[in-house]
Amino acid sequence: MPTPTVEHHPSRGAEPRLDGLAPAALPHLQAAAHAIRDGAEAVARQALDAALALAPAHPELLRMLGLLHARAQRHAEACAALQQAVAQWPDYALAHADLGNAQLAAGEADAAFASWRRACALAPHAPMPWFNLGRNLQLHGDTAAAIEALEQAHALAPEFLPALILLGDALVHTGRFDDAAARYRAALALHPACGDAWRGLANIKTRPLPDADRERLTAALRLPGLNPADRIAMGFALGKVCEDQQRYEQAFAALDQANAALRQLHPWNAAAFRAHADALFAASSGLPTARDPALGHEAIFIVGLPRSGSTLFEQILAAHPEVEGASELPDLEQVLGEESARRRQPLLQWFATATGDDWQRLGRRYLERTARWRAHKPRHTDKLPSNWLLAGVLGAMLPGARIVDARRDALEAGWSCYKQQFYRLPHFACTLTDIAAYLRDYQRIMDAWQAAEPQRIRLQRYEALLAEPEREIRALLAFCGLPFDPACLAYHQASRSVRTASAAQVRQPLQRDTARADRYGARLDPLRLGLGLPMLGR
Structure with missing residues (x-):
């Protein structure tokens, strides 16, 4: 968020x-x-x-x-x-x-x-120091302390929208959905076209938005001079409320318009991304053998397409008494960025000259940066979906780490991405065609890595978990080298901060009625075509 x-x-x-x-x-x-x-x-x-x-x-x-x-x-x-x-x-x-x-x-x-x-x-008595502290505590993953600081900022400046929004986000992450919604509603009372407040309400995905919200959003989107970011966020929220009310044609139209506006601001280049992904794959395939094959055993990476169940798999693992759920960490990318800055070369330029000792040093640097997540438990999860691009790098840098590749039905996952506003821009999810292209690149490369190193990478299917939860959870824990613990079956009862758009969903027992794509019929044919699936419009 x-x-x-x-x-x-x-x-x-x-x-x-x-x-x-x-x-x-x-x-x-x-x-x-x-x-x-x-x-x-x-x-x-x-x-x-x-x-x-x-x-x-x-x-x-x-x-x-x-x-x-x-x-x-x-x-x-x-x-x-x-x-x-x-x-x-x-x-x-x-x-x-x-x-x-x-x-x-x-x-x-x-x-x-x-x-x-x-x-x-x-x-x-000044609100800004408290807001600054709360914002950074939230970014750092200390949600409880962030809430205290942000409540102080809000008390000192009740009409300061950023504090209200960020406080709402933090409350969502801890599962306090009523309190969070109240903060978002307070922000809308101050500014009815506050896109971040609408985004926050829409991201409490287990709670349908009422018809009054659809009317308010529709009216607000007609206002002249709207900030483009607010207009885009409200468009995604309107798509959510229309889907909640089974107004699928209106939902698709709202999401289509919001995605088009977002893509116009930040165009995605599918061909350039494919070239980059292929270059990373080729360079990673020739990296030196790890000096210490156990280095990184503390880390469990969860990768894949967003909206494919990665937060659910992390929640299951984080319910285990030996695992801390750290959510989406920037540390792997930042360690590689530090090395690029030190060498004054882009990543792909210094790959060829990095030695086994260099990769071991970088692996230790990652463990040093993430040590706070293992202050109370010996292992931690790192759930940044795009880390699939670095699956080969991890083999040299943290060879003892395990990688869980979260897979969901491609059509459902792709459509779910289209409905979600992402904030790392440009993003592939703004057109159905780009989603299909990204999905093909990701699956092709991860299939190759998994076939080459099955002991290091597990393909974990969302639908398999729905069909046989205990069997899949036992297999997942065994792959990670963890003994079975029944708490993992009751993952939704785990008390932890969940800092992703699935924060509400993973606090429920398994839901087997999550499929939505079939309700949109031939409108999703561009995605079907890109995925090689039969189209409905023919």
């Missing part, structure tokens, strides 16, 4: 943060702030240099310098500048908050949270 972001703006007028700043430096500070906002690094640096020449080492100028470095992803320089600022003004809450952002970007999560909490302590 997306999280609202808030920019820190420059000082206006005579504020305490300008104490000691030479008047002649103020125009340069303002120019730098605008240039940083607009991404004009050279202009910002020139203005800051001019300001620092007039007021050397002023904390506000150092803070702006830190923001400039942060925008350019020079994380060490950003931390250094911001640490200088707080060293001179230890009670400067805004600088502590910005320092936390820079520290997290530099991979110093513990220091970052200390900085954000310091900002809250220094400005306990």
Whole structure:
């Protein structure tokens, strides 16, 4: 789910943060702030240099310098500048908050949270430090603490929409659906065309939206001057409410329009993706043999097409007393990104020169970054669906890890993707044709990996789980090297934060009536054609 972001703006007028700043430096500070906002690094640096020449080492100028470095992803320089600022003004809450952002970007999560909490302590009656802390706690997976911080932000600024929305999201993740819906409804009372609030309500998938919501959405979508992001989110929500009411023609029309708008903003290139996936597969096939075949045993990766049951499989595993469910982690991609930055080469360029020792070092780096998920249990899940692209990389980097490939009926999974708004853009799910192309690439490559290394990769079918739950759960646990535990059969009773669009669904017992595609008839023929299935329109 997306999280609202808030920019820190420059000082206006005579504020305490300008104490000691030479008047002649103020125009340069303002120019730098605008240039940083607009991404004009050279202009910002020139203005800051001019300001620092007039007021050397002023904390506000150092803070702006830190923001400039942060925008350019020079994380060490950003931390250094911001640490200088707080060293001179230890009670400067805004600088502590910005320092936390820079520290997290530099991979110093513990220091970052200390900085954000310091900002809250220094400005306990200001909503923004609490919102900043809550937002980052939520991103970090500490949902209970995030709720506390976001409730504080909301209490201090009841009409601040981002806090209301993010609080609703956090409550959904913990299964408090009534409380979450109340926050989304409060946001709509303030702003009836708030796309994020409608998105939140629609993502509580087990709860049908009433006819009044269909009428409100239809009316809101007619308003002139709507923000495109709000219009798109409301379109997906309208599709959901129409499907709930069995208005399938209207549901398809709303989803078709929302997806077209999203694709126009962020076009997906299926041919370029296929070339990238094939290049990754070819390069991964020649990686060196792992030095330590057990490295990564702690991790269980769950990959596949979104909306294929991956959250359900994670919930089952996370009900086991030895497994922590960590949801969709960015760490694998970030470790590889760190190495690309260190080598100053794209991923595919340094593959050929990476040694077995290099891959072992990267595997250990991943385990270091994810160690917090194993603070109480020895193993953790990593459920980022797109990690299927890195299945071969994992063989060299974390050879002891297990990979669960979540598969669902292709037509149902593809249609479910089309109904879901995704936030990693561009995304393949905006046309039925692109969904089919992506699905073919994914299945082709994962089938090859699974055939070559069945001891490392398990194809887990959603429909098989529905048909024989206990047999499939026992087989899944055995593949992961886990003893059977009956708690996994009652996975829906597990108390954990679920941070995906399936948060409501996995808190129910198995539902066998999840198929929806047949209700849309020939409208899904482009997807059927791409999947090689018989079309209904002929």
